[in-house]
Every structure is written in structure tokens, then in C-alpha cells.
Amino acid sequence: MRNKTFLFLFIFLAAGTWSCAYAERPNVIFVVADDLGYNEIGAYGQDKIKTPHIDKIAKNGMKFSQFYAGAPVCATSRSVLMTGQHSGHTRVRGNAFPEDNGKQELYEQDYTLAELFKDSGYATAAIGKWGLGMPNTQGHPNKQGFDYFFGYLSQHHAHNFYPTFLWRNEIQVGLPNEVKPMGNGHMYGAGFATKAKVYAPDLFVDEALQFIDHNKNKPFFLYYATNVPHSNNEATLINRADGAEVPNLGIYAEKPWMLGAKRHAAMITRMDNDIGKLMHRLQMHGIADNTIVIFTSDNGPHIDHAEPMDFFKPSQPLSGWKMELWEGGIRVPFVVSWPKVIKANQTRSEVAYFGDFMATFADILQVKPPKNIDSHSLLPIFSGNAQQFKAHDYLYWEFRGRDTGLVALKDGRWKGIIRKKNGKKMELYDLQSDIGEQKDLSEDYPKIVAELTQYLKNARTPSENWPAIINL
Structure with a gap:
């Protein structure tokens, strides 16, 4: 009997050392910035823009050095996040034009992170930018697992930081701003505030604080999807610096910088202050220790309002920007704290991406993840059992736009890119020795090129709305 008891305890400790921590299920605040580069917060090396609250999340928990968004643009990346499927499997595989929003919405049969939490008894809210379904469609957040929504439904509407209205669930809430409609998204509220x-x-941070207050005594999932620091693309047509819309320049007012740079930095620091308010509210309610706080970005930087664009070196040491297949377009900051489980001040080198959150949260909630996902749980890393983490053999991206093409990443090291403009020729980079992707090694490693090409041939499923970019 004694031996059986010892064996049971051994299995319990080996397979679930953190299980006792789940007597009380953790709250989750999941913050997604919009177009924030890998090097735009202090924890990743930024020295001009101040982000003390985000940096504190990293200091109190961990940051990942090789973490990837779902795509180099917002809609696909967020679809990957919500479904746990990579961009060759997820529903939304590109950014659609405003007149064709039907291609950019989740369907009823898509199972989302929000539904995972809701089915587990959590209160759920999405605040900020959605971009995966309009009113009266099956992609609306209220039909995708969120009890409550406040913000922008259209990504084009989200360009405008001073809109004339926002959405509360499926009801428009009018605001006292006045806007000159502009751009191809003007039908949804895009334009320049007069x-x-x-x-x-x-408004988003106020709504988020209220949600925390109302749910402090029960588990909640808050998806806080700010539109900072995305440019107001329409405003840049009037004056470049106007694309960085922010009420004031804050601590950057006296900096000897160009106006666009001051505004860009002020946007990010203001967002950081808002995150600080959320953290303080958790402390005030005594729920900080058992709340998972995540901060990341939906893709690489797009700061056409900054002057000059590379002033903050937003992708350093990576190459590329948003809408590009270089690392700078898809590798993003990812910091997470969970005081009850995650030990402080860690930097992790494991390779992971947006799709992994589905398996991660299913693991945390101790429920079965949905089928047909491309997702590996990060919980072993969080809980100090990194040796149990199942790394991806391959990761996959596809993108339609300025840098149309396909990407395959093997073992977190070998990155193959097939750009449509180059036909079926693959570029190959060794990220371990060449993080800036400066030297194409495709001629030196033909076997790896062949292996990655074969993977790309079978990595996607057909999509009526999003046909194959390159027929391999």
C-alpha cells in the first residue's frame, strides 16, 4: 500500500506539479497591441520609448525571444489567435477590403478562445479592435464566445482614434467627435477627426476596469485589443505626423524629436499607463497573484506617421516591417506574468506563436482542446517544466499583400521564404546565425530547401475565400 501511495504521488507530481494551483482557476487578461514592433518596449531593448508597466510584467514573469504572430497583418493574425489554427488552416487568411467584409469573418462552426473560456464558466469580454465580424453576422464577437463587446468591429474604423461612434455589443454608441470621412473604409467610420x-x-481602459470590478469574485477572460500604436492611415494623407493620434505628447513634449516621433512614443507610453491601471486594479481586488497577464502584438511595426520611420529602430535586430515576411513582420514581443505559477525574471528561447494559446488555455483549464488545431501548450514552460514542452517541427505563414508569399520555419532555425514575385524559388535563412536574414543559404542546403518546400505543399487546406497564393 505504501508503494502504491508513493507511486501515485510521483505520477501526480511529475504530470501535474501545478495542479494544486488550479483549485482556483486563474483570471486572464490578454493584451494585444496593434502594429507594435519587436523592439518597441523596454523589455526588448527600446531606450527612447518608456514602457515601465509592460516591462514590469516581463520582470515579474517571463519574456519570449522567439515568439511569432499569426501573420504580418491584423485580420489573419487575430483569426489564428482565436482559432488556434495557422494561416493555412484558419478561417480568415487575409485582410479584406471594406466592401468584401464577408471574407473577413469567423463562422459559426469556428471554435474560439472565448468559447473555450465561456464553456468553462468564465465571464468573457472583448474590448477594443475586433476585425473578425460585423453586426448581424456570425463573426460578431457576441456570437464567438464573448459575453460583452465594446469597441470597433471594423479594422478600418479602428484607424480612427477619435470616432463618431463605437459598438457596445450590437448597438452603436455615439461619441461627440466630428470626423471628415476618408479612405475606402469611410463607410465604417474611417476618417480624420475635425x-x-x-x-x-x-474609453477602452475604463470599460476594462469596470469589467474587472464586476467579475472580481469569479473567473474572467478579458481580451484587451487596443488599436495603439496603429497609424490613422487616413490622417497621414493630410499630414504625416497626424497619423499618430494621441491627446497630448506627455513626457515627450520637450524632446528634440520630430513631431511624428513624439506622438508615436506618446501613444505607446499612454497605452503602457493604461496597462498599469489594469494591474493596479488587480492588486486592489487581491486577485493579481492568480491572474495571467499577457502582452503581445498582432504583427510587426507600421509607423508611417513616425519621422523618420526607423527613428526608434522598431524591428531591431530583425529585418522587415508589417506586411513583410521577414522576421520583423511576424516576430513580436510576448511577455507574461502569473505570480502564482510563473517564476519571475525569465527569458525563454522556446519557439512559439499565436496559435499555441488554444492548447495552452485548454491545458490550464484542464479541458480537451478542439480538434484540428495547430497548437502546442505553453503551460510546461510557464510552470517550470519546460522539458515537457512539445516544440513545433514546423511553423507556417502565408500572406497576400506587399510581400506576397509563403514561409516555413523548421525547428525554429531554418526559415524558407517563397515570394510570389520570385516564382517558386525559395530563399533560406539560418536564424541561429543570421537573425537579420542577410544571407540566403538556399544554394548551400538543397536538402533543407526540398524538405521545406514539401512541407509547404501540404501545409494548407483549400479555402473558397482565400485560394492558394502559389501553386507548388
Whole structure:
């Protein structure tokens, strides 16, 4: 009997050392910035823009050095996040034009992170930018597992930080701003504010604080998808620096920088202050220790409002930007804290991506993940059992746009890129020795090129709305 008891304890400790921590299920605050580069927060080396609260999340928990978004643009990346499927399997595989939003919405049969939490008894809310379904469609957040939604439904509407309205669930909420409609998204509220009174991100943090207050005594999942620091693309047409919409320059007012740079930095530091408010509210309610706080970005930087664009070196040491297949387009910051489980001040080199959160949270909630996902749980890393983490043999991206093409990443090291403009020729980079992707090694390693090409041939499923980019 004694031996059986010892064996049971051994299995319990080996397979689930953290299980006792789940007597009380953790809350989750999942913050996604919009177009924030790998090097735009202090924890990753930024020395001009101040982000003390985000940096504190990293200091109190861990940061990942090789973590990837779902795509180099927002809609696909967020679809990957919500479904746990890579961009060759997920529903939304590109950014659609405003007149063709039907291609950019989740379907009823898509199972989302929010539904995972809701089915587990969590209160769920999405606040900020959605971009995966409009009113009266099956992709609306209220039909995808979120009890509550406040923000922008259209990504084009989200360009405008001083909108004339936002959405509360399926009801429009009017705001006192006045806007000159502009751009191809003007039908959804895109444009330039001629009278700027209410800054949408200020409303988002207030809504988030209220949600925390209302749910402090039960588990909750808060998806906080700010539109900072995305440019107001329409405003840049009037004056480049105007694309960085922010109420004031804050601590950067006296900096000897060009106006666009000051505004860009002010946007990010203001967002950081908002995150600090969320963290303080958790402390105030005594729920900080058992709340998972995640901060990341939906893709690489797109700062056409900054002057000059490379002033902050937003992708350093990577090459590339948003809408590009270089590392700078898809590798993003990812910091996470969970004081009850994660030991402080860690830097992790494991390779992971947006799709992994589905398996991660299923593991944390101790429920079965949905079938047909491309997702590996990060919980072993979080809980100090990294040797049990199942690394991806391959990761996959596809993208339609300025840098149309396919990407395969093997073992986190060998990155193959097939760009449509180059036909079926693959470029090959060794990220271990060449993080800046400066030297194409395709001629030196033909076997790896062949292996990655074969993977790309079979990595995607057909999509009526998103046909294959390159027929291999």
C-alpha cells in the first residue's frame, strides 16, 4: 500500500506539479497591441520609448525571444489567435477590403478562445479592435464566445482614434467627435477627426476596469485589443505626423524629436499607463497573484506617421516591417506574468506563436482542446517544466499583400521564404546565425530547401475565400 501511495504521488507530481494551483482557476487578461514592433518596449531593448508597466510584467514573469504572430497583418493574425489554427488552416487568411467584409469573418462552426473560456464558466469580454465580424453576422464577437463587446468591429474604423461612434455589443454608441470621412473604409467610420473630444483608448481602459470590478469574485477572460500604436492611415494623407493620434505628447513634449516621433512614443507610453491601471486594479481586488497577464502584438511595426520611420529602430535586430515576411513582420514581443505559477525574471528561447494559446488555455483549464488545431501548450514552460514542452517541427505563414508569399520555419532555425514575385524559388535563412536574414543559404542546403518546400505543399487546406497564393 505504501508503494502504491508513493507511486501515485510521483505520477501526480511529475504530470501535474501545478495542479494544486488550479483549485482556483486563474483570471486572464490578454493584451494585444496593434502594429507594435519587436523592439518597441523596454523589455526588448527600446531606450527612447518608456514602457515601465509592460516591462514590469516581463520582470515579474517571463519574456519570449522567439515568439511569432499569426501573420504580418491584423485580420489573419487575430483569426489564428482565436482559432488556434495557422494561416493555412484558419478561417480568415487575409485582410479584406471594406466592401468584401464577408471574407473577413469567423463562422459559426469556428471554435474560439472565448468559447473555450465561456464553456468553462468564465465571464468573457472583448474590448477594443475586433476585425473578425460585423453586426448581424456570425463573426460578431457576441456570437464567438464573448459575453460583452465594446469597441470597433471594423479594422478600418479602428484607424480612427477619435470616432463618431463605437459598438457596445450590437448597438452603436455615439461619441461627440466630428470626423471628415476618408479612405475606402469611410463607410465604417474611417476618417480624420475635425473635432477631437473623446479618445477611444481612454474609453477602452475604463470599460476594462469596470469589467474587472464586476467579475472580481469569479473567473474572467478579458481580451484587451487596443488599436495603439496603429497609424490613422487616413490622417497621414493630410499630414504625416497626424497619423499618430494621441491627446497630448506627455513626457515627450520637450524632446528634440520630430513631431511624428513624439506622438508615436506618446501613444505607446499612454497605452503602457493604461496597462498599469489594469494591474493596479488587480492588486486592489487581491486577485493579481492568480491572474495571467499577457502582452503581445498582432504583427510587426507600421509607423508611417513616425519621422523618420526607423527613428526608434522598431524591428531591431530583425529585418522587415508589417506586411513583410521577414522576421520583423511576424516576430513580436510576448511577455507574461502569473505570480502564482510563473517564476519571475525569465527569458525563454522556446519557439512559439499565436496559435499555441488554444492548447495552452485548454491545458490550464484542464479541458480537451478542439480538434484540428495547430497548437502546442505553453503551460510546461510557464510552470517550470519546460522539458515537457512539445516544440513545433514546423511553423507556417502565408500572406497576400506587399510581400506576397509563403514561409516555413523548421525547428525554429531554418526559415524558407517563397515570394510570389520570385516564382517558386525559395530563399533560406539560418536564424541561429543570421537573425537579420542577410544571407540566403538556399544554394548551400538543397536538402533543407526540398524538405521545406514539401512541407509547404501540404501545409494548407483549400479555402473558397482565400485560394492558394502559389501553386507548388
